[in-house]
Amino acid sequence: MASKRSVGDLKSADLKGKKVFVRVDLNVPLDESLKITDDTRIRAAVPTIKYLMENGARVILSSHLGRPKGVTPKFSLKPLVPRLSELLGVNVGMANDCIGEEVEKLVAALPDGGVLLLENVRFYKEEEKNDPEFAKKLASLADLYVNDAFGTAHRAHASTEGVAKYLKPAVAGFLMQKELDYLVGAVSNPKRPFAAIVGGSKVSSKIGVIESLFEKVDILLLGGGMIFTFYKAQGYPVGSSLVEEDKLALATALFEKAKSKGVSLLLPTDVVVANKFAADAESKVVPASGIPDGWMGLDIGPDSIKTFNQTLDTTKTVIWNGPMGVFEFEKFAVGTEAIAKKLADLSGNGVITIIGGGDSVAAVEKAGLADKMSHISTGGGASLELLEGKSLPGVLALDDA
C-alpha cells in the first residue's frame, strides 16, 4: 500500500474552525449493565482527537458498536461518553443519530476544540452496504475526513471507505499509522518460526483467512469457537457447540492444504464442555472426539494447553487473534489466560508477540499482561488481513502522501 497522508501533515491553519469527521473504532466490550469492560480502543483513539482539539478543529466522532440489525438500544454508543469525556478533558456531546437535521444542528453548535459523538453508524444498514447516498450524508457534516479506525479498516463500509470519496482531504489518524507501521514491519519479514493463534467466535470471517495464513506462518494453533467446524469436518460429534455448517468442506480442504504447505496445524486435543451457555454451567473436560450430545465446547482443555505451550516455546514471532474460550465466564477463561501468560513469558525471552482484536486484547488486559507484549493491536480481523498481505479498503481510500 502506498503511504498515506497523515493528520500530522495538517496544521493549525488547516484545522482551526474546521469540522472534521473522524472515524474511530470504539467497538469496546460492554457487560450486561452496559459497563465498559476494556477501554483500550477508547484510549487508543485519544491522541488523534486531542491533536485536532488542540488545533482548534470541531471534532465529529463516528463509530460502530457490535453488529446491530437496525436501531438496538444495547448497541448505543451513549455509555462511552463519560469515559471519553474524562480521557479528553472536555464534555463530549452525544447525538441521537449519525445523520439528519438534529445532528446538523449539534455540529453547527460545536465550538472550536469541541467534540461530538454520533450514534452507532451501523444503526443504518446502508453503512455496511457502503451505500453512496449514505456516505454523502455523512460527508456533508464536515469539511475534512480522518480515518483512525484501524480495527475496522478491513471493512469497506460507508464511514470507513465510502465517505473518503466525498470528503477531502481524507487522511490517516495517528493510531492508524502506528498500527500500519508496526504490523507491516513485523509481519513482512518475520523472525521464524512464525506462529499464528486464531480463536474467537467470528468463525465465518476468520476461517477464510486461515488458508492465506498458510502462505505466511510455520505453525497455526486453533482455539475458540473455530475448532468445532474442524472437528465436525473430521467426523467428530460436536454436541451443541458453535459450528458453521457451510464451512465444513473448507475445513476439510484446510487440513490437506496445511500438509501440502508444510504448516503445523494444531487443534486442541481436549475441550472443556458445558451443559449450557452460562457462567454457572456444569462443566467437564472431554477428548476432542468425545463431546457428548447436548453439551457445548466453551474452552480448550489442559492437555491442549500443555501442547500449545510446548509448541509456542519453539517460536520467534507469534500473532494471536481471538480468545481460546468464552473467557467472559471465569470457568471458561483458563485456556485464554494460559495463552496470555505464555506469550508474556515468551516476550520476556525476546519473542515478538502481537495481540490483535477487541476481545483478545480485553483478555490480556484482564490478566494484567498487556504491557508485557510486543504490540497490542486494536484490530483483530484487520491485523490478520494485513498479515495475509491484503490491502485494507479503509486505508486505500485515503489520500496518498
Ligand SMILES: Nc1ncnc2c1ncn2[C@@H]1O[C@H](COP(=O)(O)OP(=O)(O)O)[C@@H](O)[C@H]1O
Ligand atoms: N467455544 C466458544 N464458543 C462460543 N464463543 C466463543 C468460544 N470461544 C470464544 N468465544 C467467544 O468469542 C468472542 C471473541 O471473538 P472475536 O470477536 O472473534 O475475537 P476478537 O475480538 O479478539 O477478534 C468472545 O466473546 C468469546 O466469548
Ligand SMILES: O=C(OP(=O)(O)O)[C@H](O)COP(=O)(O)O
Ligand atoms: O471488533 C472488531 O474486529 P475484531 O473483533 O476482528 O478485532 C472491529 O470493531 C470490526 O468489527 P466487525 O468484525 O463487526 O466489522
